[in-house]
Amino acid sequence: MQEVTIRRRPPHGIEAQNCGPVDFKRAEENQPRNILEEIVWHKGVEIARWRERVPLGMVMTAAKASPAPRDFIGAIQAAAERTAKPGLIAEVKKASPSIGVIQPDFDPVDYACRVQIAQAYERGGAACLSVLTDKKFFQGGFENLTLIRQAGVQCPLLCKEFIVEAYQVFKARASGADAVLLIAAVLPNSDMNYLIKAARSVGLQCLIEVHTVAELERMLLLNNLEGCMLGINNRDLQTFKVDLGNTKQIMESAAGQEVLKRGIIMAGESGIFTPDDVAFVQSAGCGAILVGESIVKQGDPEAAVRTLLEQ
Numbered sequence: 683m684q685e686v687t688i689r690r691r692p693p694h695g696i697e698a699q700n701c702g703p704v705d706f707k708r709a710e711e712n713q714p715r716n717i718l719e720e721i722v723w724h725k726g727v728e729i730a731r732w733r734e735r736v737p738l739g740m741v742m743t744a745a746k747a748s749p750a751p752r753d754f755i756g757a758i759q760a761a762a763e764r765t766a767k768p769g770l771i772a773e774v775k776k777a778s779p780s781i782g783v784i785q786p787d788f789d790p791v792d793y794a795c796r797v798q799i800a801q802a803y804e805r806g807g808a809a810c811l812s813v814l815t816d817k818k819f820f821q822g823g824f825e826n827l828t829l830i831r832q833a834g835v836q837c838p839l840l841c842k843e844f845i846v847e848a849y850q851v852f853k854a855r856a857s858g859a860d861a862v863l864l865i866a867a868v869l870p871n872s873d874m875n876y877l878i879k880a881a882r883s884v885g886l887q888c889l890i891e892v893h894t895v896a897e898l899e900r901m902l903l904l905n906n907l908e909g910c911m912l913g914i915n916n917r918d919l920q921t922f923k924v925d926l927g928n929t930k931q932i933m934e935s936a937a938g939q940e941v942l943k944r945g946i947i948m949a950g951e952s953g954i955f956t957p958d959d960v961a962f963v964q965s966a967g968c969g970a971i972l973v974g975e976s977i978v979k980q981g982d983p984e985a986a987v988r989t990l991l992e993q
């Protein structure tokens with residue numbers, strides 16, 4: 683079976699990343715092969731810094747002391763039943779590696795602006811919100827989870843982080859998340875099972891993301907899959923191109939059909955811009971959609987959400 687495609691660390695170590703012209707081969711092998719690898723390699727450095735400031739035990743204590751989490755998957759199911767549309771997970775996304783800054787008014791120090799986006803999504807009919815927490819590549823932050831929650835937003839919150847360690851799971855919960863993203867391309871099944879358990883230990887639900895049929899087949903073997911939801915990301919990580927055909931192709935596979943049989947909610951993620959796109963992924967079998975760019979870049983995010991869910 684195909685295991686993970688992303689290497690967790692540079693093969694010759696972080697120090698050898700700049701070994702320069704005297705050692706071409708090592709320098710070349712130490713280059714990330716795609717953006718996901720680059721992000722994940724940086725996570726190793728970032729988590730080590732966090733841990734120096736706040737040890738794991740303290741983050742776990744803070745996670746356990748957080749107010750009770752909300753039912754993320756339940757909110758999607760309820761919205762889908764109410765509207766006969768996929769439940770919308772609306773993403774609070776300032777910037778991305780593929781586009782750069784998407785919403786310039788989303789000033790990183792203007793807290794009110796971020797919160798207004800989240801509140802507008804909720805008013806427009808989003809079932810849940812996805813909050814990007816990566817700073818370096820997406821200009822997000824864990825503090826956005828806390829600010830959105832403190833502003834009284836009721837929608838359950840997904841911590842959209844590139845998780846490689848339980849530390850991030852506990853940090854997500856301590857910051858106010860109700861669910862975390864786990865990416866199949868990054869995590870072998872043993873790590874996936876472990877991180878699902880870590881998430882459940884503090885009351886978090888999991889959205890497990892795949893890019894390919896092979897990844898979905900591997901996820902269907904997880905011991906802990908029941909109670910999680912799945913997502914298909916339509917973005918090619920080499921070219922950044924989005925293709926909704928990826929969702930259709932994966933859902934038509936035997937693995938996709940098994941997802942439906944087992945009653946697991948599937949989200950279509952990335953590249954959803956119009957009500958026709960929503961109808962397309964819904965007809966492929968998706969009970970949820972995860973949308974960022976198309977709604978965050980519009981001046982009126984509330985109207986953008988309403989328009990997307992119309993028809």
Ligand SMILES: O=C(O)c1ccccc1NCC(=O)[C@H](O)[C@H](O)COP(=O)(O)O
Nearest residue numbers: 717778779780951952953954973974975
């Ligand atoms: O958005 C990117 O450029 C990106 C690049 C590399 C890895 C992940 C990336 N995005 C994360 C996401 O999954 C999307 O933010 C999310 O699905 C929403 O996508 P969109 O509606 O196309 O903004």
